[in-house]
Amino acid sequence: MTTPEHESPAPQPPAPESQDRVHRSSAGIAAGVLLLALALWLGFDAMVTGHGPTPWRALAAMLLVVPLVIAFTLRPAVFVDRDRLRIRNPFRIIVLPWGQVAALRSGYSNEVVAASGTKYQLWALPVSLRARKRAARQEAKAAAAGAREAQDGGGARGGAFGLGGRRGVLGGGGGLGGRGVAAGRSASGPLRAETDQIMADLRELHEARSGAESAQGEVSVRWAWEIAGPALAGAVLLLILWAIG
Known part of the structure; x- marks a missing residue:
């Protein structure tokens, strides 16, 4: 039995892509779940037990309220990887490669400043x-x-x-x-609030990756029509129902 003198090496599997780190507000999620439960309970109760135009008004109010509650409580998130920062705000999704980030600021709110000077607030990282x-x-x-x-x-x-x-x-x-x-002290500095520590980590990652070739590109902004559309439809329907009595 003969074997070839030079065997080609087995193909190596591709390196797994780095997964996003997700930052969200636990207080916002808890408040959103409670508000959604309350809105759905009141809305379905009015639809089942109401008379005349009340069920339709309840339906229109739910179409308006539920997307807004989701937008401001459950939806906000910040996704971070080695090449970009993706911000999911109530009505927009902003993707910023690290090369397009000029600064990350913390004051009464946390925000990122793009190289063009445009500021984007980080709804998922509220300041406490x-x-x-x-x-x-x-x-x-x-x-x-x-x-x-x-x-x-x-x-x-x-x-x-x-x-x-x-x-x-x-x-x-x-x-x-x-x-x-x-024991709760950061390795790089003093004790910080949770969102302040996250912002400090984002600044370190920005400094390390802003010059990387894979972290270059253009800023993209997309409106969340899946949230704005139902809310706008509910508002229009509610106005029509109130106008016709």
Whole structure:
């Protein structure tokens, strides 16, 4: 039995494409589910038990309200991969290659600025001033705990007893503001609110990938007619029903 001298290597499977990381607002999703349940319950109840034009008005109101609730609560999301940033806002989908992103800003809202100067708000990453204040308080507690631990450590080097015993209870044991708080610290900086940390990660990815060849291209914006269409139809039908009495 003979074998060929040179066997061609087996073809390698293509490298899997990187999957998008998806960022969404858990509070928005929870509020959307509750609002949808309430709207559907009231609407179907009016359609079943109502008389005269009431069922038609309830149907028109549901056509208007349900898409709007979905648009502002369940729909917003930010999809991130190595080559682009895709933003799904209530009524638009914006795709920005990293090469077209000029800046990512955080103030009273989170937004991305394209190279053309156009600003797009990130609806899926709302700013929480309460979360920022909480993170600032935890950072202050962590800094104070670190200072106490350093001070106790200096005392421990001065003798085998005295403050060395206290360090074993307060410093080495972690306490309330030691390891437990510092464990949430970002590797690149201080403690941040959740959406602020996501924005910091997006800035790092933008800096790393903005010059990559695969991260170039044009910005695309598409209107979400699947949301706007039913809502507009419901509004028109509701106006007609109210006009004819």
